[in-house]
Amino acid sequence: MILDARPAKPEARYLGKYEVVFGMAPSAAEPATRGQDAATGVEARPVIDADARALRQELARLSQRVERLALRKPWPPPAEAAFHQLLDCGFPPATAAELIEQCGVLEAASQAAVSAEWLWQSIELWLASNLTFDSGFRSDQAPRAVAVVGPPGSGKTALLTKIAARYGLLARRRTHLLSIDVQRLAAAEQLRVAGSVLGVGVEVVETPAGLEHALLDHRAKGLVLIDTPGFSGREAEDSEDLAGWLASRLDIEVHLVLDAAVRPALLEQTVRRFARFRPSRLAFTRIDETGGAAAALSLALQCRMPISFLGTGQRMPEDLELASAEALLSRLGHRDVASAAAGQW
Ligand SMILES: Nc1nc2c(ncn2[C@@H]2O[C@H](COP(=O)(O)OP(=O)(O)OP(=O)(O)O)[C@@H](O)[C@H]2O)c(=O)[nH]1
Ligand SMILES: [Mg+2]
Incomplete structure (x- = not known):
């Protein structure tokens, strides 16, 4: 994974334009030290091979991106300045470069008269028209069943x-909460407490078959919400049944819930890891924490999935927003970045 990527400091420019730090996730390295599975005594090689293959593919993809960035011709100064401001807002270098190249500012930026304001408006416009925002709850036909998955x-x-x-209680929809998180008792308890505060039924099941039965039992409900355990990279096998079942249930809207404060390269990895659940939407939490909006916007651009909700704090239900271009762009902080840099243009 990329741990850090930024334009090289002036004193290190002779080494190259960008400084990129790569790291290997501990989950990929750990089985190699064990060598054998403690329970079965069987060699753990297939896991290592799979991890190594994934890592090699990841490195090849990343080096292609870095190469593209490093080989690019310098842009006119206003476009270069906008690129660095996008980096300051938290966009990964590859996405920032893609934005500058695709949003149509390059030709105009070669004319001396172009203003920083105009450049930002073009970037904003391009972002707003190339992203989709859809919670599934805007119309009267709200989804009947929604599941959340994620790390x-x-x-x-x-x-x-x-x-x-918001969409059950306040919208006067009969609602039921289901959880398939039985290993972590505290997790089910957390949902039970929420259910009793809201006056909504909560049921904890152990298997996808249990979910199937519960959905049948509650078919008269207006909204059934399904909570799932947070699966880490090492738990791919544990999540297989649930992932297969959710992927096959096209009537359940699966939202992949991501912490927007996490590094963009890790978020991209997580999206690939959760593809097996066939999520149809991305929801971003901790948008209230710094840098979240750029990570969310850039990830949605990369994986071309609609953004549904934004978690903007810990208060329930106030800190929930429908995702929109305005909501994310207003949190980029780029106006401040641009006005701080305006003197340089
Ligand atoms: N600041 C902030 N905190 C949040 C937000 N959303 C959730 N949290 C906090 O993050 C912590 C974890 O939230 P959970 O909802 O329990 O996370 P989870 O994904 O269900 O966790 P697992 O079930 O253990 O995988 C809690 O303390 C939440 O209050 C948000 O949008 N902003
Ligand atoms: Mg949970």
Whole structure:
């Protein structure tokens, strides 16, 4: 994964234009030290091979991107300045470069009269028209069943309870909460507490078959919300049944819940890891924390998936927003960055 990527400092420019730090995730390296599975004594080589293959593919993809960046011709000064401001807002270098190249500012930027304001408006316009925002709850035909999936601690349960309050309770829809998180007792307990505060039924099941039965039992409900455990990279096997079942249930809207404060390269990896669940939407939490909007915008651009909700704090249900271009762009902080840099142009 990329740990850091930024334009090289002046004193290191002789080495290259960009400084990129790569790292190997501990999950990929750990089985190699064990060598054998402790329980079975079987060599753990297939896992290592799979991890190494994934790592090689990841490195090849990343080096292509870095090469593209390093080989690019310098742009006219206003476009270069906008590129560096996008980096300052938290966009990864590859996405920032893609934005400058695609949003149509390059030709105009070669004319001396182009203003910083005009450049930013063009970038904003391009972003707004190339991203999709869709919670599934805008129309009267709200989804009947919604599931949240994602890595541990990304804010799934909090998001689900906010949806239950806003689109269940306040919208006067009969709502039921389901959880398939039986290993972590605290997780089910968290949902039970939320259910009792909201006055909404909560049921904890152990298997996808249990979910199937519960959905049948509650078919008369207007909204059924399904919470799932946070699966880390090492738990791919544990999540297989659930992933297969959710992928096959086209009537359930699956939202991949991501912590927007996480490094963009890690978020991209997570999206690939959760592709097996066939999520149809991305929801971003911790947007209230710094740098979240750029990560969310750039990830949605990369994986071309609609953004549904934004978690903007810990209060329930106030800190839930429908995702929109305005909501994310207003949190980029780029106006401040641009006005700070205006003197240089
Ligand atoms: N600041 C902030 N905190 C949030 C937000 N969403 C969730 N949190 C906090 O993040 C922590 C984890 O949230 P959970 O909803 O329990 O996360 P989870 O994905 O269900 O966690 P697991 O079930 O353990 O995988 C809690 O303390 C939440 O209050 C958000 O939008 N902003
Ligand atoms: Mg949870």
